[in-house]
Amino acid sequence: MEYVETLFIGGGLSCLTAAGSLGKDCLVLEKEARPGGLCRSDTTKGFTFDRTGHLLHLRHEKTRALAKELLGPKLAPRSRNTWIYSHGAYTRYPYQSNFHGLPTPVLAECLEGFIKAHCRAQARPGKKDPLRFDRWVLDRFGPGVAKHFMFPYNQKLWTVSPATLTTEWLGRFVPRPDLSSVLRGALEDQTNEEGYNAHFLYPKKGGIEVLVHALARRVKHMRCDAEVVSIDLKKRQLSLRGGETLAFGRLVSSLPLKELVRITRPLPDGLRKAAAKLRAASVYNLNLGIRDPGSDRHWIYLPELKFSIYRFGFSSNFSKHMAPEGAAGVYTEWAYRGRRPDPASMRRKILADLKTIGIIRSAKDILAEKAFDLRVAYTIYDRARGPAVRLIRRHMETRGIHPVGRYGRWEYSSMEDALLQGMEVADMIRDN
Numbered sequence: 001m002e003y004v005e006t007l008f009i010g011g012g013l014s015c016l017t018a019a020g021s022l023g024k025d026c027l028v029l030e031k032e033a034r035p036g037g038l039c040r041s042d043t044t045k046g047f048t049f050d051r052t053g054h055l056l057h058l059r060h061e062k063t064r065a066l067a068k069e070l071l072g073p074k075l076a077p078r079s080r081n082t083w084i085y086s087h088g089a090y091t092r093y094p095y096q097s098n099f100h101g102l103p104t105p106v107l108a109e110c111l112e113g114f115i116k117a118h119c120r121a122q123a124r125p126g127k128k129d130p131l132r133f134d135r136w137v138l139d140r141f142g143p144g145v146a147k148h149f150m151f152p153y154n155q156k157l158w159t160v161s162p163a164t165l166t167t168e169w170l171g172r173f174v175p176r177p178d179l180s181s182v183l184r185g186a187l188e189d190q191t192n193e194e195g196y197n198a199h200f201l202y203p204k205k206g207g208i209e210v211l212v213h214a215l216a217r218r219v220k221h222m223r224c225d226a227e228v229v230s231i232d233l234k235k236r237q238l239s240l241r242g243g244e245t246l247a248f249g250r251l252v253s254s255l256p257l258k259e260l261v262r263i264t265r266p267l268p269d270g271l272r273k274a275a276a277k278l279r280a281a282s283v284y285n286l287n288l289g290i291r292d293p294g295s296d297r298h299w300i301y302l303p304e305l306k307f308s309i310y311r312f313g314f315s316s317n318f319s320k321h322m323a324p325e326g327a328a329g330v331y332t333e334w335a336y337r338g339r340r341p342d343p344a345s346m347r348r349k350i351l352a353d354l355k356t357i358g359i360i361r362s363a364k365d366i367l368a369e370k371a372f373d374l375r376v377a378y379t380i381y382d383r384a385r386g387p388a389v390r391l392i393r394r395h396m397e398t399r400g401i402h403p404v405g406r407y408g409r410w411e412y413s414s415m416e417d418a419l420l421q422g423m424e425v426a427d428m429i430r431d432n
């Protein structure tokens with residue numbers, strides 16, 4: 001039986017970064033025919049489609065240096081051109097500081113609510129933020145923003161009620177504008193740079209998978225079509241689909257934490273019970289190649305419940321090479337939980353959404369399509385998540401199994417976080 005000092009489960013960004021940095025004595029096992037996980041891109045009829053929009057927002061010097069080393073001039077810088085479509089109007093992102101353009105009654109409701117929430121917060125300095133997301137939204141932005149954006153949008157994306165969600169995922173993802181920015185954004189069309197995603201990098205050609213190829217070139221040993229189906233902690237062995245067994249010194253796993261628990265033996269019952277509480281939303285991502293509707297927008301949020309999708313965007317506005325001349329690439333995102341709705345009926349509703357918004361006139365405008373079903377897309381931040389993740393990680397890590405990446409750690413994080421975690425894991429292994 002082959003022995004490998006460090007085995008990596010999964011060929012996504014996190015494990016590729018770590019394995020590429022370590023070099024020797026390690027092997028990446030990837031279940032699919034090619035690495036990349038969520039960062040793969042597929043080309044059909046001249047259109048290149050990512051698994052929904054995948055844009056690089058790099059805040060750290062380390063990751064900027066890595067991106068430069070890997071791709072250099074192959075990456076193009078872009079400035080966000082992002083909107084919300086509601087009440088038949090486009091308003092700028094983020095919603096909470098750009099009420100300009102909303103119908104007057106909605107604008108007044110949002111502004112009045114924000115001002116009252118601001119005054120209440122001023123009167124109670126030092127008040128702790130609530131852990132419940134719905135209460136946090138009402139405290140911070142008031143009932144207008146809650147009703148017209150935060151509640152319905154987050155309900156659609158996370159597939160659970162805002163009262164179920166905690167605030168643990170907010171971090172940099174939800175901008176908190178001050179009063180003057182909100183007032184300005186209510187009175188005029190302001191272009192501001194609020195939020196973590198005001199600027200981003202995107203490959204000039206080839207979609208986001210170009211980054212995967214650059215990372216994979218640094219990895220010495222990788223096997224694709226190698227699905228890990230069981231892990232024996234006592235024998236320190238794992239089995240692949242097909243029956244082959246490999247022995248390891250340590251494991252780095254980017255497979256979803258819940259799945260890691262499912263395939264690992266022996267584990268205490270408490271750990272399995274904790275894993276059973278972990279929930280995730282899936283995303284059905286229908287990509288379309290269409291006749292160019294002439295939009296220069298990057299992506300658009302759809303908070304209203306009358307639309308099935310929560311967001312769509314134009315991949316050909318990230319890079320013109322994502323679509324042939326005269327055409328545009330559009331990605332749409334529909335979140336669901338549990339059993340996947342029927343794809344044909346989802347497609348009908350998605351096309352109806354795009355028609356209502358004026359992106360297509362009829363199905364005749366569709367030149368190509370490609371759907372991806374992302375089974376584990378958003379790990380749900382309810383009250384059970386934090387304690388369960390901590391318990392499972394502690395148990396695994398003390399036994400030389402290191403969960404890494406967005407799903408390994410069962411968190412809401414980005415490609416940059418996957419790169420950073422990959423680098424940290426490699427450092428940790430080198431130091432031991």
Ligand SMILES: Cc1cc2nc3c(=O)[nH]c(=O)nc-3n(C[C@H](O)[C@H](O)[C@H](O)COP(=O)(O)OP(=O)(O)OC[C@H]3O[C@@H](n4cnc5c(N)ncnc54)[C@H](O)[C@@H]3O)c2cc1C
Pocket residue numbers: 009010011012013014015029030031032035036037038039051052053054055056057226227228229254255256283333374376377378404405406407408413414415416418
């Ligand atoms: C809808 C959506 C939009 C996003 N948009 C952005 C964005 O714009 N910008 C951004 O920075 N981030 C974005 N992200 C997040 C980004 O995709 C992730 O942070 C990143 O891809 C995670 O990489 P990873 O290596 O942790 O995991 P993954 O990409 O999930 O890689 C895990 C790998 O493990 C493999 N695997 C699974 N099970 C097994 C097994 N049993 N045996 C062997 N291999 C296995 C999988 O095939 C996969 O290749 C988005 C995510 C979603 C869901």
